Amino acid sequence: LKVVTDVVCPFCGTLCDDIKVIMDGNRIVDTLNACVIGNEKFKSAQAGHRILAPMEREDNSAEFAPVSYDYAIERAAQILANARRPLMYGWSSTSCEAQAVGNELAEVCGAVTDNTASVCHGPSVMAIQTVGAPCCTLGEVKNRADLIIYWGCNPVHAHPRHMSRYTTYPRGFFTERGFKDRTMVVVDPRPTDTAKQADIHVQVEQGKDYELLDALRTVIRGEDIPDVVGGVKKEDIKALGDLCKSRKFGVLFFGMGVTQSIGKHRNIDIAISFVADMNKYTKFTLVAMRGHYNVTGSGQVMSWQSGFPFSMDFSRGYPRYNPGETAANDILQRQECDAALVIASDPGAHFPVSSMKYYAQIPTICIDPHETPTTGISKIVIPSTIVGVEEEGNAYRMDNVPIRCRKVCDAPEGILSDKEILERILARVKEIKAEK
Ligand code: SF4
Incomplete structure (x- = not known):
């Protein structure tokens, strides 16, 4: 057994940085110092509800078929590049590095991008x-x-x-x-x-x-x-x-x-x-008392890049911000978006049913390491590594102190990080837009 010390817990905004993780090879056996929720977050790396390959669901079907990363990224890029008013939502349980790529993707797509602050802080x-x-x-x-x-x-x-x-x-x-x-x-x-x-x-x-x-x-x-x-x-x-x-x-x-x-x-x-x-x-x-471990970081990164901390609308080519009009739930309630990307959050568990009923009808992409209520109703599901467990990355604690999260184990073979997935989608969206 090996003990990895000074690990940061990537669950809540407290970002405890004194966690010890007990490893047996690449398997997490136990944690020391973590609370019961934090302990479960680390153990979730080996959970049975882990998604191990990208998947696609046909319209009106409850069944998913496994697809390759190349196919899933191409479909995601086509959906986002061809949408007139895409929505991007989540960002709070991933690294600042991935969030920065996501903001560029939102700008290139003329999307509304919003983080979970719009339904909490x-x-x-x-x-x-x-x-x-x-x-x-x-x-x-x-x-x-x-x-x-x-x-x-x-x-x-x-x-x-x-x-x-x-x-x-x-x-x-x-x-x-x-x-x-x-x-x-x-x-x-x-x-x-x-x-x-x-x-x-x-x-x-x-x-x-x-x-x-x-x-x-x-x-x-x-x-x-x-x-x-x-x-x-x-x-x-x-x-x-x-x-x-x-x-x-x-x-x-x-x-x-x-x-x-x-x-x-x-x-x-x-x-x-x-x-x-x-x-x-x-x-x-x-x-x-910020909830998701890096919701504070999402607000920070959005603010550096465009001046606004959440609910940003790039549809006019420059960022606009009007919570109540440009928040993710507002857009879904008004059935205004014609495509959506959800990453590092689970609106299926927290948004009103009417919003998620509309989400289930439009072309959607969900990037998440695990099966969630949102992945279950998305059209394209792309699995990713867990930041702070299988991937390094920066996050902001609830008091706005940036902390570097450590990697403690390898992800299942072939799984890409949020940042890599977003970078590949972004590169392809730029190509599709240039061809138009
Ligand atoms: Fe600390 Fe929150 Fe993780 Fe518990 S869930 S160990 S309080 S960061």
Whole structure:
């Protein structure tokens, strides 16, 4: 047996970089330090639902026939080059290198390209672009933060090592006694497993995050508020305001309970304003709890290349951005695209049924290492290697720190990486367009 050390877990936005992988030859036997989800991600390299050859499905057929990579890439290039309004979606579970090629492919095809932020932290990105955001790294949180607020998120289930590695429990330079030196607050309508570990659980009414944040801003200025706001008593809101002001370094982590409830980007807008207000009294920052391990990177790469972090429309030859109109689900709901490419995500598991019913009718390409609800209804399925397990690549942690993911084992023979597949499709699309 061999142990590969300092491996980065390519599952969630925490991007834990202390994983040890135990190998028997090229087979992953076990992992050390990874949480249960991360462990499964590594073991998925050998899972039975791995796709080992490209496949094609005829219209109206449920059966796939195996095809060669050359054939699948040619068909994908023909579909994308001949489409009038192609949609490209996903990008969040692959490397920045593949994302960069994908953005060029979208531009050459005049496509709408969107990442999974449009159905999770898109509102956060919009608010941060509008008003800016006081951020910090997870390393700073570990070493300095004495107040941790989790608002509308449940890291015990979605980011299982977040609290043990960076926030509530670890010992840091200025927080030597670990959790004894910190206070943890959870704001959530439900008594989640994260809330059960908190010092204070603020049980806000569903959809009343904006009102509660507004009330918090008011009390920290010393002004009066109604007796109850968002289901929380005035004295409890005042106590929370006083607690925030009394700490040396506070961090507000927020999740989809805030970004995808009533108010959306306005909730984040006011959360940022609250954090900015708090900096008159003490040090305070905020960090979005990003889900897919490289959704942050997708936003970064799209922004470097075209100025916008998601929902980009290249149909006019230059990038346009109007979430609500140019997001992937909007395009599918309006049945506007005539072809689609999905990569490194699974809209079949997360989008509305009506969107995926339309997806199943049009020419589609899905690039994924595993069988998923999306591969099952795509026309061309192209298997790829798993970045961070079978392939190196850069990814951005939720705090916007870039981290190089390692390769720990070889992919099944003949399987290409996302980047190679996209490069080959791009080269062929350019040829087809030049011939026209
Ligand atoms: Fe992987 Fe996230 Fe678990 Fe860390 S917390 S081991 S990055 S799934």
